[in-house]
Amino acid sequence: MKNNKIAFVGGGNMARSLIGGLIADGYQASNIWVADPHAAQRDGLRQAFLIHATAGNQEAIAHADIVIFAVKPQALKSVAQDIALALQKKKPLIISIAAGIREPTLNEWLGGHHAIVRAMPNTPAMVGSGATALYANGQVSKQQHNLAESIMRAVGLAVWVDDEAHMDIVTALSGSGPAYFFLVMEALEKAAVDLGLPAGTAHLLTLQTAYGAAKIALESNESTAALRMRVTSPGGTTEQAIKVLQEGQAPALFNAALLAAHRRSTELAELLGASP
Numbered sequence: 246m247k248n249n250k251i252a253f254v255g256g257g258n259m260a261r262s263l264i265g266g267l268i269a270d271g272y273q274a275s276n277i278w279v280a281d282p283h284a285a286q287r288d289g290l291r292q293a294f295l296i297h298a299t300a301g302n303q304e305a306i307a308h309a310d311i312v313i314f315a316v317k318p319q320a321l322k323s324v325a326q327d328i329a330l331a332l333q334k335k336k337p338l339i340i341s342i343a344a345g346i347r348e349p350t351l352n353e354w355l356g357g358h359h360a361i362v363r364a365m366p367n368t369p370a371m372v373g374s375g376a377t378a379l380y381a382n383g384q385v386s387k388q389q390h391n392l393a394e395s396i397m398r399a400v401g402l403a404v405w406v407d408d409e410a411h412m413d414i415v416t417a418l419s420g421s422g423p424a425y426f427f428l429v430m431e432a433l434e435k436a437a438v439d440l441g442l443p444a445g446t447a448h449l450l451t452l453q454t455a456y457g458a459a460k461i462a463l464e465s466n467e468s469t470a471a472l473r474m475r476v477t478s479p480g481g482t483t484e485q486a487i488k489v490l491q492e493g494q495a496p497a498l499f500n501a502a503l504l505a506a507h508r509r510s511t512e513l514a515e516l517l518g519a520s521p
């Protein structure tokens with residue numbers, strides 16, 4: 246599996262994270278190609294990972310078994326149409342990480358009948374702790390399915406969704422999710438500083454608490470509600486804080502926030518798919 250030739254079209258932040266993860270996972274640098282218009286970006290990738298880097302998309306994809314589209318969604322249509330003919334001849338597995346571009350739209354831009362996996366990673370992929378949802382169209386073989394999963398697993402967790410519409414929910418949950426947790430951490434830190442704790446201490450304790458809570462939840466079979474109740478002793482301090490959060494409608498607010506993000510994700514997908 247690790248001998249497949251992989252070409253990245255677009256060598257920005259997300260491609261860099263994925264390439265780093267793949268190399269750390271045992272993929273050979275000589276099998277990885279990246280195309281990006283910026284010389285500095287290409288030099289940086291070559292020096293860091295000893296991979297092939299070129300300004301030409303056609304050159305990068307020439308021998309690829311897997312082509313990963315890692316350009317901004319707005320750039321994807323022209324990038325895809327430019328290399329569609331070359332891809333029609335070889336029919337590699339296509340993986341697109343571009344947010345919001347639906348599989349039938351990308352397939353049409355590429356001339357049709359391609360095996361396409363859509364992946365929605367998030368920014369913690371940059372530190373190897375990403376959460377990625379994957380969706381495969383009907384042309385993707387079992388072997389290609391495994392390949393796509395192993396690539397995204399190089400930067401964290403990877404889960405499959407069967408219904409492409411779920412990618413908009415994923416975008417609202419884990420795609421935008423790091424920002425929600427940053428907001429909660431920001432608010433907690435400020436509250437502790439307002440109570441008199443030194444800023445540096447408040448910062449460190451907040452981050453480690455968020456990390457520890459996520460680690461317990463990941464390692465436990467219990468629901469998050471059960472874990473919350475376990476640390477909420479009757480008559481204790483946590484109970485007082487949770488009561489304030491619930492009376493202030495914190496769960497309903499998160500519900501409304503996710504609804505808004507989901508609505509926007511759907512709108513953007515329609516706009517991007519219809520772009521001239």
Ligand SMILES: NC(=O)c1ccc[n+]([C@@H]2O[C@H](COP(=O)([O-])OP(=O)(O)OC[C@H]3O[C@@H](n4cnc5c(N)ncnc54)[C@H](OP(=O)(O)O)[C@@H]3O)[C@@H](O)[C@H]2O)c1
Pocket residue numbers: 254255256257258259260280281282283286302314315316317318320324342343344365366367368420
């Ligand atoms: N970052 C995230 O957390 C995240 C999460 C989920 C999904 N994604 C998706 O991942 C994709 C990449 O995001 P990113 O943050 O890595 O973006 P990025 O840092 O802007 O990287 C994209 C790179 O592709 C280059 N590019 C532009 N046109 C190109 C072309 N015709 N051929 C080859 N390369 C070209 C860009 O150059 P220019 O700067 O000149 O345009 C840039 O260097 C996006 O579609 C985004 O929706 C990102």
